[in-house]
Amino acid sequence: xxxxxxxxxxxxxxxxxxxxxxxxxxxxxxxxxxxxxxxxxxxxxxxxxxxxxxxxxxxxxxxxxxxxxxxxxxxxxxxxxxxxxxxxxxxxxxxxxxxxxxxxxxxxxxxxxxxxxxxxxxxxxxxxxxxxxxxxxxxxxxxxxxxxxxxxxxx
Numbered sequence: 001x002x003x004x005x006x007x008x009x010x011x012x013x014x015x016x017x018x019x020x021x022x023x024x025x026x027x028x029x030x031x032x033x034x035x036x037x038x039x040x041x042x043x044x045x046x047x048x049x050x051x052x053x054x055x056x057x058x059x060x061x062x063x064x065x066x067x068x069x070x071x072x073x074x075x076x077x078x079x080x081x082x083x084x085x086x087x088x089x090x091x092x093x094x095x096x097x098x099x100x101x102x103x104x105x106x107x108x109x110x111x112x113x114x115x116x117x118x119x120x121x122x123x124x125x126x127x128x129x130x131x132x133x134x135x136x137x138x139x140x141x142x143x144x145x146x147x148x149x150x151x152x153x154x155x
Contacts, residue, residue, distance in 0.1 A: 001105070002027030004057045008068055009106045016096055016109045017060065018089065020049070022146050023109045027057045030147060034112060047151040049112075049139075066106035067110075071096050074133075079123040086118030086130055097121065097130055097141065108146060115139065115151075 005025050008015035017023055020032040034049040059128040060067060069089035076085045086097045095115035099107040123143070130139040136155075142148035 001025040002057060004061055005106065009109075011052075011104065014073075015068040015113050016071050016089070016098070018067050018094065018113070019111065020113050021111050022051075023057065023106075023111070024107075025106050028038050028054060029053050029057055029060060032110075032147075032149070034114065034151065036153070043127070044124075047153045047155060049149040049151045051147040069094055071098075074117055074119050075121050077121045082123075084121050084123070084128060086121050088117030088133075092116065095130075095132055095137075097128065097139070110141065110146065110148070110149075112139070 002025060003028055013016050016028065022030040022032065031052045032049055033052040036047050048092045071089050072087045073085045074087035076083065082121040083100050084097065085100060088094055089096060093116055094111045095112050095118045096109060098109040099120055101107055115137050116132040116134060118130045119133045122129045126143045128141045128143055138152040140150040
């Protein structure tokens, strides 16, 4: 495990990067672009969440070492021996989903800067579904390709 990731994801506290991304224990970070496209005439808004680039936690820390948020677990499920957790960060708009091992080690974590806390998780086939605290944001993650994220916002 990357030393920086290990320092922030330890037994006493869990911290993840405080921006839209997928973080892996080896220090690789996939930066996500999660954005909205409002249509005021139709009174609807389409949301997108797709990978922007890959980098490393070392490169991110080089320019902003404070880019971490303490996360709290709100929900935990186990599916076919895999443990998934979700919850919030220090800011109310932050939500996260993580896959952890039986020893609480981080396998991967996905951070969302504007989802609000994640309160429900479910796995169906190879898709992890998440619902936020107000039941207005639905997120689906393809467990075979974590960068395939479908974001539905009912606000």
